[in-house]
Amino acid sequence: MSERDFRLLATDELLAAVVGDVAEIRVLENVVMLKIAELDRRGAAGELGYRNMAHVLRHAVRWDLKTARQWVARAEAVTGEITPSGSVLEPELPLTAAAAAEGALSGEHVSAVAEVMKELPPAAEQSVVEYAKAHEPSAVRSFGKELAYLAYQQDEEPREPAEALRPVNRLRMEWKGDQLEISARLGKVAGAQFEALIDPLAKPRPTTPEEGPDARTRAEREGDAFADLIELVLRSDRLPEHGGEPVALTLTMSYEGLVEQAGLARLDTRVPVPASLVRRLACNAGVIPVVLGGRSEPMDIGRKTRTFPASLRRVLVARDQGCTFPGCDRPPKHCDAHHLRFWSEGGETSVNNAALLCRHHHTLIHHSDWEVKLHNGVPTFIPPAWLDPARTPRVNTAVHHQVA
Structure with a gap:
């Protein structure tokens, strides 16, 4: 009509x-x-x-x-x-x-x-x-x-347990499948300190044309902030020691599995990790990849200095100024140094093979069809064909100009 x-x-x-x-x-x-x-x-x-x-x-x-x-x-x-x-x-x-x-x-x-x-x-x-x-x-x-x-008006009002009033720091950790479930109770001082650390990391991500506004719930934002905080601590040069060495995780898997993204790696806690996730973890400080040959003998034990030492990271920070994914404004301290050509495929740990990515976008790059390359020294992102059939290159315009 x-x-x-x-x-x-x-x-x-x-x-x-x-x-x-x-x-x-x-x-x-x-x-x-x-x-x-x-x-x-x-x-x-x-x-x-x-x-x-x-x-x-x-x-x-x-x-x-x-x-x-x-x-x-x-x-x-x-x-x-x-x-x-x-x-x-x-x-x-x-x-x-x-x-x-x-x-x-x-x-x-x-x-x-x-x-x-x-x-x-x-x-x-x-x-x-x-x-x-x-x-x-x-x-x-x-x-x-x-x-x-009307249905529950006869029910007794729940009462606050007496234990909740005690200013005692408690933490409970339990593995359920492949997830670690954590519950904690902190006293006033420790609670205020933890809140002060989480708040700036839990701010909503900026609105972008690619992803829209950050619609995570507060619990989801604070959960991601907690994970970010763990990664920030692992990058610190003042870590506690475990067995005489700074705290680190060891990932063990076969070389063929890493290259083909097949099978599982295992943490030193015996928790299995899919090969697709190992690629992202291999970029991070605080994670030591142990690659095994055909007879399960160690072929290559990566050192923390191979995962972008401070000198290389400073160059990346000066160049990228934070997360390089289009529209993201996460600062450098919240970012990983990502190998553009994966380390498992022979990619070098160098400025010309790296870009800073926040944890959220680092995970996305490793688990989707998004691609990232250097174009005239600028990290440039190519969207999946289903999102943009033309696959038009994009950059973070907050720092760089759009690629032609």
């Missing part, structure tokens, strides 16, 4: 047309959610070298990371899993899925229903969905809180 046709409609007819169009949009949104769920199910993120599906969508359709995560979460709520035998399980929220499929609920409604159902028994879904069909998402959240209050 053209704009001129719109003008011929009576107000009620025009409003009815809008309502019908929105219902069609919601049906299409549901189809998009089903497609996202299928991409996630088949492991598309790993296939493309990304951390998860939300990061793929951020680049593919230029969504903010927060928006991309919302779409992935909605997709999980309205689609059922497929078992190894091929059976399709019912969605986590079956009534919500049915209402979304017929266009009665928008994606924002699905998010709201999923949010409130976390605090309610499954039997409450019908009431919540019926309410959502007649109200906006914010009202659904208020309705859900009221239902939860």
Whole structure:
């Protein structure tokens, strides 16, 4: 219908047309959610070298990371899993899925229903969905809180454990699979010192055309900041000693596995590490790669001085002035020196084979189809073909001019 046709409609007819169009949009949104769920199910993120599906969508359709995560979460709520035998399980929220499929609920409604159902028994879904069909998402959240209050108002109020009042420093570490789970409690002084270290590292990354604004949750930003802090400590020249040597990690794997990015390396803690991650770790100070030959004899034990000594790093800092990925403003102290030609492929530890990258973008380069090369002495990034079919080179314009 053209704009001129719109003008011929009576107000009620025009409003009815809008309502019908929105219902069609919601049906299409549901189809998009089903497609996202299928991409996630088949492991598309790993296939493309990304951390998860939300990061793929951020680049593919230029969504903010927060928006991309919302779409992935909605997709999980309205689609059922497929078992190894091929059976399709019912969605986590079956009534919500049915209402979304017929266009009665928008994606924002699905998010709201999923949010409130976390605090309610499954039997409450019908009431919540019926309410959502007649109200906006914010009202659904208020309705859900009221239902939860009515359901649990007889429950006893939780009390602060007496241990929480003791100003004692405690740390608990436990390996669960390939992840180290940490819980800590610090006294006032140590807590304030730790907070002062984490705060500047946990600031949101700047908004960039490639990645949009930093939509990580506060917990995610602080978790990444904690990991950054560990790497900063490992670069320090005042590390504690372990067995008479400064603290370091040793990675052991076969040379063929490192070159082919196949198989696993093992840390000195016996924790397995995939070969694709070893490439990034080999760039970092504080990690010693031990490469084994065919009979498992050590062929080459890298020294910390080979992983960009202070003299080379100072030259890189002067040239790059921080993370070189387009749009990133992380300062040099938060960056690794990345081998442009991988060390495992014969790349030299030299200024002409290096670029500074923050931990986030260092990981991305090692696990995706992004490429980085030196062009007239400037680190230049080439995006994956699926993101930019022309693969137009890009630079960090905060320091350098755009490459022609």
